[in-house]
Amino acid sequence: MRANTRSTSGALLMLVIIPLFAGLLACMPEHVPLGDPERARIRPEMSGVWYTGDADDLLGQVVVLQPWDKRTWLLLNILMEQPDDDELYDFATYDGLVRWLADGRAQDEEVPLAAILYKAWLTKIGGETFMTWEIRGLPNEDRDGEEGLLDPWWWWDFRVTASNGSAMVLHLLDDEFPPLKEAPRTRRGWEKVIRKHAQDDALYLENAMQLRRVDPEHEGLFGKLVSEAMVGEL
Numbered sequence: 300m301r302a303n304t305r306s307t308s309g310a311l312l313m314l315v316i317i318p319l320f321a322g323l324l325a326c327m328p329e330h331v332p333l334g335d336p337e338r339a340r341i342r343p344e345m346s347g348v349w350y351t352g353d354a355d356d357l358l359g360q361v362v363v364l365q366p367w368d369k370r371t372w373l374l375l376n377i378l379m380e381q382p383d384d385d386e387l388y389d390f391a392t393y394d395g396l397v398r399w400l401a402d403g404r405a406q407d408e409e410v411p412l413a414a415i416l417y418k419a420w421l422t423k424i425g426g427e428t429f430m431t432w433e434i435r436g437l438p439n440e441d442r443d444g445e446e447g448l449l450d451p452w453w454w455w456d457f458r459v460t461a462s463n464g465s466a467m468v469l470h471l472l473d474d475e476f477p478p479l480k481e482a483p484r485t486r487r488g489w490e491k492v493i494r495k496h497a498q499d500d501a502l503y504l505e506n507a508m509q510l511r512r513v514d515p516e517h518e519g520l521f522g523k524l525v526s527e528a529m530v531g532e533l
Contacts, residue, residue: 329474331489333431340342342421344464346372349434349510352391359390362510363525364419372434377528385466393511404501404528414528421459424490425497429457430469456489458503467510470503492521495522 311529349362363375391396399405407527417432432455457469474480478496482488496502513521 319414330456330472331428331483331484331486332400332433332454333424333456333486333490334420335430336371339422341366341372342462345459345462345467348513348518348525349467350393350396350513350521351508352389352393352396354428357398360508361497361513361524362519367418370420372419374419375525375529376415376417376432376475377412377525378415379412385462389409395532397517397520400517400524405524411436412528425494427493427497428462429493430453430459432457455482457508459496468513469510471508473502473504476502 306509344365346364346366349364351360351362352358353360359379359381360391361375361377361379363377364372365375367373373520378395379390381388388399388402412445416435418435419430419432422429422431434453458472459467459469472479474495476491476492476496479502482492493502
């Protein structure tokens with residue numbers, strides 16, 4: 300499969316599988332952290348609870364951006380795969396997931412779910428804004444099957460566009476972009492390439508993550524989902 304046809308949601312779902320099948324590491328994007336989180340600044344309008352769906356993989360995702368300090372966020376990414384036998388609720392649509400939550404199905408049945416914790420920050424390169432997700436832990440179970448946070452061991456780098464407080468689009472860097480693939484796998488090596496090619500669409504995967512802010516009237520439903528995901532009750 301060509302790199303630029305990969306789904307961002309699919310790539311994130313593969314990350315969930317990695318702790319179980321370490322050999323899949325060779326198939327994953329080899330990203331590096333961009334920018335310096337100690338010199339970054341969060342954008343308050345990006346904080347909050349967001350939803351995105353993947354119609355191809357029947358996935359629903361919830362992304363929570365909680366300010367940790369003025370520089371970084373604590374980011375929780377919840378991924379859910381729609382049950383094969385459930386046609387009433389479509390996790391790939393906002394309304395479908397809201398209906399599932401409102402009907403109390405989150406408490407009635409278990410669905411394939413992973414909750415992944417990240418540290419996130421912004422940096423400007425080549426006139427574009429990028430967000431790095433640095434994995435800090437799997438809240439329910441880490442790579443060794445123990446509770447707790449992990450040392451950083453993986454990163455995702457996104458270009459951020461259309462961030463207006465109600466919508467946000469994240470374009471994952473394509474690690475197979477030839478100049479990026481040939482560059483040293485270091486922050487400076489990657490930033491040099493990105494600075495030159497930031498406006499080139501070929502630098503990013505085609506399938507961007509289209510995020511919409513959770514409606515105020517549904518914040519309670521999503522808040523309960525977040526709480527249950529964090530304590531492993533789903």
